Amino acid sequence: MxxxxxxxxxxxxxxSCGNDDENNIQAVxxxxxxxxxxxxxxxxxxxxxxxxxxxxxxxxxxxxxxxxxxxxxxxxxxxxxxxxxxxxxxxxxxxxxxxxxxxxxxxxxxxxxxxxxxxxxxxxxxxxxxxxxxxxxxxxxxxxxxxxxxxxxxxxxxxxxxxxxxxxxxxxxxxxxxxxxxxxxxxxxxxxxxxxxxxxxxxxxxxxxxxxxxxxxxxxxxxxxxxxxxxxxxxxKTDHDGDGIPSIDEDLNGNGYLYDDNTDEQAEIDAGLRSFTVNFLDPDDDDDGVSTREEISDADGNIIFPYPSTGGVPDYLNPDVQRTSDDN
Structure with missing residues (x-):
């Protein structure tokens, strides 16, 4: 391990393998x-x-x-x-x-x-x-x-x-x-x-x-x-992407598996990316151009709890809201 x-x-x-028939290998x-x-x-x-x-x-x-x-x-x-x-x-x-x-x-x-x-x-x-x-x-x-x-x-x-x-x-x-x-x-x-x-x-x-x-x-x-x-x-305890949110809290669906939580996956697909970045490794979870840390911090850099939200959706997960620390 x-x-x-x-x-x-x-x-x-x-x-990928070569021609299995040529090598007398049968794929299982x-x-x-x-x-x-x-x-x-x-x-x-x-x-x-x-x-x-x-x-x-x-x-x-x-x-x-x-x-x-x-x-x-x-x-x-x-x-x-x-x-x-x-x-x-x-x-x-x-x-x-x-x-x-x-x-x-x-x-x-x-x-x-x-x-x-x-x-x-x-x-x-x-x-x-x-x-x-x-x-x-x-x-x-x-x-x-x-x-x-x-x-x-x-x-x-x-x-x-x-x-x-x-x-x-x-x-x-x-x-x-x-x-x-x-x-x-x-x-x-x-x-x-x-x-x-x-x-x-x-x-x-x-x-x-x-x-x-x-x-x-x-x-x-x-x-x-x-x-x-x-x-x-x-x-x-970890915060892998340094965005101020503990990595375990980026398991949005709560299933214990961190690799199926990717808020901006569609944006990554639309951008033609060949690899995607899941939330706990992504410093801008909603791909709105404002970092997650910026969207959850006040002007002095202190993280705000609960995280700022609009319409019941946390702003750092909402691409339609570009909140900066000056707004908090």
């Missing part, structure tokens, strides 16, 4: 989201019923416990363990084919993911949103518990909005992170390293429609459900 850190915007990638069309989702759901539920984690160590930590989630099969000496299915919570996210650049027209196909909070973080702030950045240790696994990626020693920053972008393949990670809290204040050690006490520890499991779906990359086969174990240290 480290490969996505360099993504700076939406990238819809289209691949992508499967439908609605066809794969039930299969993935059955796989995940089977895994949750037949596996457990080291919950007893988390409940009564032994000396020198490393606070790592360890998964194992319910069998033999572990036959009496409580299965994960009795310990996880879940949420449902709607997924559409366009998120994978597929043209079959499927929209809003429900996908259920599961999450486990092994230890709650102590930070009293809000949980991260799908638009925020998180500082985490993580490990990604398949349902056979083999690891395909991770940073289990040194934490890394992930911009949750970027990894849910079309074709990135980790929307489930972004959605799952909203269920966890970070730890307390960082303690800086004399050698320059730091420690965060009582950070959040958890795990999420999601179907391929919230992952890479039909793509093959980084050791992840097509249509594979994914497991991520995470340690959440801290978060940063």
């Amino acid at each position: 480290k490969r996505i850190l360099s993504v700076l915007g939406i990238a819809l990638l289209f691949m 069309p992508p499967r439908l989201l609605s066809e794969v989702e039930p299969e993935n759901r059955a796989e995940i539920i089977s895994f949750l019923k037949t596996h457990f984690y080291n919950y007893e160590e988390f409940q009564n930590p032994p000396a020198n416990f490393d606070f790592k989630i360890k998964l194992d099969t319910i069998a033999g000496d572990n036959a009496d363990k409580t299965p994960l299915i009795q310990q996880v919570d879940s949420a449902i996210i709607d997924v559409s084919a366009l998120e994978f650049a597929l043209s079959d027209g499927e929209e809003n196909i429900p996908h259920q993911y599961y999450y486990l909070q092994a230890r709650a973080g102590v930070d009293t702030r809000d949980n991260p949103s799908v638009a925020d950045s998180v500082f985490v240790r993580y490990e990604g696994k398949l349902l056979d518990r083999s690891s395909f990626d991770g940073s289990t020693v040194s934490p890394v920053w992930f911009d949750l909005s970027r990894i849910q972008a079309p074709l990135q393949g980790f929307r489930g990670f972004s959605e799952g992170m909203v269920n966890f809290k970070p730890g307390g204040d960082a303690i800086i050690n004399p050698d320059g390293t730091f420690a965060v006490e009582d950070y959040g520890i958890g795990m999420m499991i999601f179907p391929s429609g919230l992952g890479g779906f039909n793509s093959v990359s980084g050791g992840i086969p097509q249509y594979s459900p994914l497991i991520f174990q995470i340690d959440l240290f801290t978060i940063n």
Whole structure:
């Protein structure tokens, strides 16, 4: 997943091949989201019923416990363990084919993911949103518990909005992170390293429609459900385009997906643009020539709450109103 850190915007990638007949290659069309989702759901539920984690160590930590989630099969000496299915919570996210650049027209196909909070973080702030950045240790696994990626020693920053972008393949990670809290204040050690006490520890499991779906990359086969174990240290709230509006508040339809909110999409189409800029990355959301920040600020540069509006529509989303700070 480290490969996505360099993504700076939406990238819809289209691949073309040579003549398949000449190369004796038969193209296999992508499967439908609605066809794969039930299969993935059955796989995940089977895994949750037949596996457990080291919950007893988390409940009564032994000396020198490393606070790592360890998964194992319910069998033999572990036959009496409580299965994960009795310990996880879940949420449902709607997924559409366009998120994978597929043209079959499927929209809003429900996908259920599961999450486990092994230890709650102590930070009293809000949980991260799908638009925020998180500082985490993580490990990604398949349902056979083999690891395909991770940073289990040194934490890394992930911009949750970027990894849910079309074709990135980790929307489930972004959605799952909203269920966890970070730890307390960082303690800086004399050698320059730091420690965060009582950070959040958890795990999420999601179907391929919230992952890479039909793509093959980084050791992840097509249509594979994914497991991520995470340690959440801290978060940063974001305003990606610096327009004064938190990125999560630019999710206008409230569906948790930032890439289908584009107020000036028609203007971009009319202008003949080949790529579009969604609201959370666009400093002029309504393309009226006055920046969003200008339309929501007073003459001293202070942001006005609630945002100025005309006729019930915020002025920064109304191309027919060009409000400047001198008007506020």
